[in-house]
Amino acid sequence: MEACQKCGACCKVLAMRVPKTDTMYREFFSARGLLFDAQDDEVLLVPSRCQYLTPENKCQVYDVRPDICRLFPKGNSYLPMGCVFRARNKSAP
Numbered sequence: 269m270e271a272c273q274k275c276g277a278c279c280k281v282l283a284m285r286v287p288k289t290d291t292m293y294r295e296f297f298s299a300r301g302l303l304f305d306a307q308d309d310e311v312l313l314v315p316s317r318c319q320y321l322t323p324e325n326k327c328q329v330y331d332v333r334p335d336i337c338r339l340f341p342k343g344n345s346y347l348p349m350g351c352v353f354r355a356r357n358k359s360a361p
């Protein structure tokens with residue numbers, strides 16, 4: 269298993285899948301400057317820096333962090349740009 273490089277990418281963005289058929293929502297989000305993933309244009313990226321992430325990309329609540337953080341990247345269908353797990357997993361979106 270690869271080691272986390274502590275880039276903090278997973279703590280700075282929320283990813284939402286917005287199918288191409290949802291043109292109303294896609295236009296709504298695009299009009300507000302939100303971007304889709306460069307490699308999967310159905311994944312909308314919502315900047316959302318976690319309040320517990322330090323400027324040094326350390327988690328201030330690491331010992332009691334939520335399960336979604338504790339399990340990452342397992343069970344996560346989206347790996348953010350810059351994440352070492354995405355870079356090493358060519359099949360990841």
Ligand code: SF4
Binds near residue numbers: 319330
């Ligand atoms: S709780 Fe910690 S691991 Fe989870 S998103 Fe926030 S900073 Fe990242």
